[in-house]
Amino acid sequence: MDLRFLQTFVYVVELGSIAEAARYQNLTPASVQQRIRTLDASVGSQLLLRSGRTVRPTLAGQRVLELAKKILNDAHDLHAMASDTDLPAGPLRLGATPTAIIGIVPETLKRWFSNHPDVEVYIEPGSSKALYARILERALDAAILVHPRFEFPKHYAWQEIRKEPLMLVTPFAFSVTDTLEVISTHPYICYRATHI
Template sequence: MEIRQLKTFINIVKLGNFSQAAQFLGYTQSTVTTHIQLLEKELNTLLFERFGQQITLTEDGQRLYDYAERIVKLEEDAKNVLNRSSIPRGPLIIGMPESLCVYRMPALLKEYTSLYPDVELNLKFGTASDFRALLRKNVMDIAILLEQSVSDSELDSTFLWPEPIVLIASPEHALAKSDSVEPMDLSNQIFVLSEASSNYRLAFEKILEKANVRAKTILEVGQIQAIKQLVLQNLGLSVLPLVAVHKELVTGELVALPWRGPEMQINAYLVKHKGKWVNYPMRAFIKLVGERLIR
């Protein structure tokens, strides 16, 4: 029985299936399956009952889960006791939106990995709702959220900076020469937007809904670079964080429309679970963010 097998087992239980655990741990699904098969063979029992795509713990699986959590926690405690150095080392799992990782954080991440080479930094992309769930399940240490505000009794949050959102278009778009753009001007337009759970998309759609404005078509695209390329080709309008399109606005490849509707701004917050023990890697990251990024 290996610690990594137990960690795989714990993550399957917390995340609900083999594929999500594999994706989160950075394993292939076959590796995750092998870990469980080896555990089941060694313990001579079944740990999961499988009903199609759904899995549930067997009675023995539930017993093992209680022990597995204690064993993994003891391993972490032993490392902390035996390594009394305050030099950060070990795993650190951080969740953040793609736009922040690509356009805000590279310099800080480079500095952090240079200062603390013994930290195993693991970055996860996703949405705020994904990160909240992972923080509650204690499979993520820290997350950076883009939200208008954070009000969650289970989470500690620190305001980092305001993140302006802009309405962008190709210079060839019919609205590109407008002196002002209001919600009603967007009626029957085509939009190229990020995933439906994106907070800045949600804020924008609320503005349109309140003004009773209907889009002609919404193209949902998961990657910011792909969104920008589609807008560059004049396939539609989009709303993105200003930092993600700053270069294209400067070069004139894209234009920021003169928005006169309700303000589209969200904020960046550093978030952790209130019950999470702040270890040395977390403490060093939070400190560096405070020194470099908090405004």
């Protein structure tokens, strides 16, 4: 069984679309469909059902999905451990919020590649909540996210990179003496917690 085909199956399920999975992997939709057909033949069961433009796993596909993720994670760990240096061989799977991708990641990657040019880095954008879930699934090696309001499990390490103050931006004509008073008496834009 080709692990690339297994990874394609996972992407199709997670993205809900063959076209999206194809774009994500830089493949054609026909290549993705061929991989799924080959995987179906390999396991002896149909793993996906089409419903219009969306795709969902069959009962067999649902059963295979969690094991597929575990196999892929174990294969990644095996590859990462096969290094002659103190660093894992890679690739490094890094998650980052959109603001981190713009503000923190570019300079960090520049330093990373100057020190470790042979270790590939894959970046997955997402909200803090989604990236935290991906860390728990072991789908990511690390993530740059906003610290949640709860403690991390003991077997995960948290390293503070940056503290950023909250700011109230108002029209120049406002004379702000009490921030809370302005927020309670004027309309304002508030990001949803799911977008952080």
